Amino acid sequence: MRAVLDNLPKYMTENVLQYPAAALRRHGALVRYSARCLNTRRRNRMQVTELFPSQLEEAIKKNPHGNIADFLPDIHDSLPEIQENLFYICAGGRRTLHQMEQYSFSDIEGYLLLYTHAGRGIMEVSGDSRNLEEGDMLLWDCADFIQLRALSEEWKVDILFFNGNAVITYYEEICKISFPLFHIPANSLPDCHFTEVMALGPVITPHHAFLTNKLLTDLLTDLISMLHMSTDIPQAAPAYIEELRTLFINSCEADYSMDELAMRFNVNRYRMTREFSQFVGMTPVKFLNNTRIEKARALIESTDLSIGAVGAAVGIPNTTHFINLFKEKLGVTPQVYREGYRSFRQISKNY
Numbered sequence: 091m092r093a094v095l096d097n098l099p100k101y102m103t104e105n106v107l108q109y110p111a112a113a114l115r116r117h118g119a120l121v122r123y124s125a126r127c128l129n130t131r132r133r134n135r136m137q138v139t140e141l142f143p144s145q146l147e148e149a150i151k152k153n154p155h156g157n158i159a160d161f162l163p164d165i166h167d168s169l170p171e172i173q174e175n176l177f178y179i180c181a182g183g184r185r186t187l188h189q190m191e192q193y194s195f196s197d198i199e200g201y202l203l204l205y206t207h208a209g210r211g212i213m214e215v216s217g218d219s220r221n222l223e224e225g226d227m228l229l230w231d232c233a234d235f236i237q238l239r240a241l242s243e244e245w246k247v248d249i250l251f252f253n254g255n256a257v258i259t260y261y262e263e264i265c266k267i268s269f270p271l272f273h274i275p276a277n278s279l280p281d282c283h284f285t286e287v288m289a290l291g292p293v294i295t296p297h298h299a300f301l302t303n304k305l306l307t308d309l310l311t312d313l314i315s316m317l318h319m320s321t322d323i324p325q326a327a328p329a330y331i332e333e334l335r336t337l338f339i340n341s342c343e344a345d346y347s348m349d350e351l352a353m354r355f356n357v358n359r360y361r362m363t364r365e366f367s368q369f370v371g372m373t374p375v376k377f378l379n380n381t382r383i384e385k386a387r388a389l390i391e392s393t394d395l396s397i398g399a400v401g402a403a404v405g406i407p408n409t410t411h412f413i414n415l416f417k418e419k420l421g422v423t424p425q426v427y428r429e430g431y432r433s434f435r436q437i438s439k440n441y
Contacts, residue, residue: 142166142180142200142251149195155239156191163249167294176299177254177306182288184248187211187240194237201257202236203250203309204228205274205284209242220271227284229270229313231261248288252306260310267317275340280312282388319370327369330355334362335370335377342381343405348374382406383419390428397424 143165150158163181180200184207187193204213204227211222213230214237221241222228230236232251264270274280287305290298319335334355338346351374352359366374382404389400401412401424416424 146181146195146198146251149198150193152194156188156193158193160187160191161185161193161249163251164292166292169294169296169299172296172299173294173303175255176303177252177257177310178299179287179290179302179306180251180253182248182250182252182292184246184288187238187245187247189240189243189245192237192239194235195232196235198232200232200251200253201261202228202230202232203248203252203284204230204238205248205250207246207248209240209245211238211240211242211245211247213238218269220269222271223273225273225276227272227274227280227313229261229264229272248284250284250287254303254306256307257310260314263314264317272313272316277385278312278339279384279388280309280316282385282392283309283312286388286392328357328365330357330362331366331369334366334374338374338378338381342378342385343403345405346378378405379415380419383416386412386416386424387420387427390424391431397428400424 143162147158147162150161163185164183166179166181168178204222206222206224206226208224210224213220213222213228216235220228222245261270272280274284283305287302287309290302290305294302334351348359348363352362355362357365363373366372366377370377372380386400386404386406389395389403390397393400395403397413398409401407401409404412406412406415413423416422416427420427422430
């Protein structure tokens with residue numbers, strides 16, 4: 091315990107002015123401006139994650155409606171000397187909340203990712219509430235008040251509390267565009283990255299510290315990209331453009347024919363290619379291949395599938411063609427990428 095206290099961040103022992111968070115509406119989306127964030131978070135040292143669960147428990151105890159142990163996540167170790175400028179996990183775990191159980195908290199340093207696996211819940215914040223269904227992922231600044239309540243008999247969720255100097259940049263950008271609630275398709279890139287993060291476990295080594303930073307960076311970038319891609323398409327874009335883009339993202343492994351897609355959307359093939367390029371920034375084939383390679387990269391990192399099997403799983407059964415596309419996008423072949431990734435993971439065994 092003494093070692094933990096010796097590492098206690100200075101900001102936890104100083105009297106820092108606390109400013110109320112302001113919620114503003116902009117373009118129909120929630121936009122936050124927190125003076126506390128701007129004035130203190132960017133210069134704070136990282137928190138001691140070993141103390142995070144007790145801080146969360148104290149906040150929840152103010153108004154619990156249920157067994158607090160059902161909600162409290164598992165503690166994660168920390169390496170402040172390495173993680174100070176990285177994304178890091180404070181606590182996390184899979185939990186099952188029962189109907190009408192309710193937990194609320196605020197004024198906690200960190201951010202929450204809450205993913206619904208099954209069942210239904212509701213989140214209530216100042217002046218707003220949202221239902222949380224299967225496949226929904228919520229990103230939330232825990233400095234602001236939030237109340238979570240199970241609506242179904244069982245609400246199965248993954249809970250991840252995390253932090254890092256760069257989180258506020260991602261969070262504010264997301265809130266400028268939309269309320270920070272996403273629906274994550276199964277096997278999509280955000281789903282793969284979140285699954286990998288949750289699988290890391292609480293023990294931390296230098297290798298895991300950097301891997302955690304990479305995966306959280308990838309996940310937050312995925313969420314930002316989802317919003318940017320949806321808002322970058324002008325209102326004048328034909329409706330089928332967004333339908334086609336979403337089809338590629340959700341089912342990139344399917345075998346597509348541009349002629350059949352043109353017939354499906356009742357449009358000339360050349361017009362479809364031209365308009366897709368105009369509003370998305372690349373041809374349908376290029377967009378589809380990019381989506382497939384990104385999913386393939388996630389599979390190479392997280393599975394032992396052969397290179398050929400990975401290619402087939404993302405819709406590119408010709409192994410040579412898959413290797414060429416992968417190298418064109420990422421600069422190395424799939425096998426070289428896998429060997430480099432595994433070598434990086436092997437570092438943890440030295441600690």
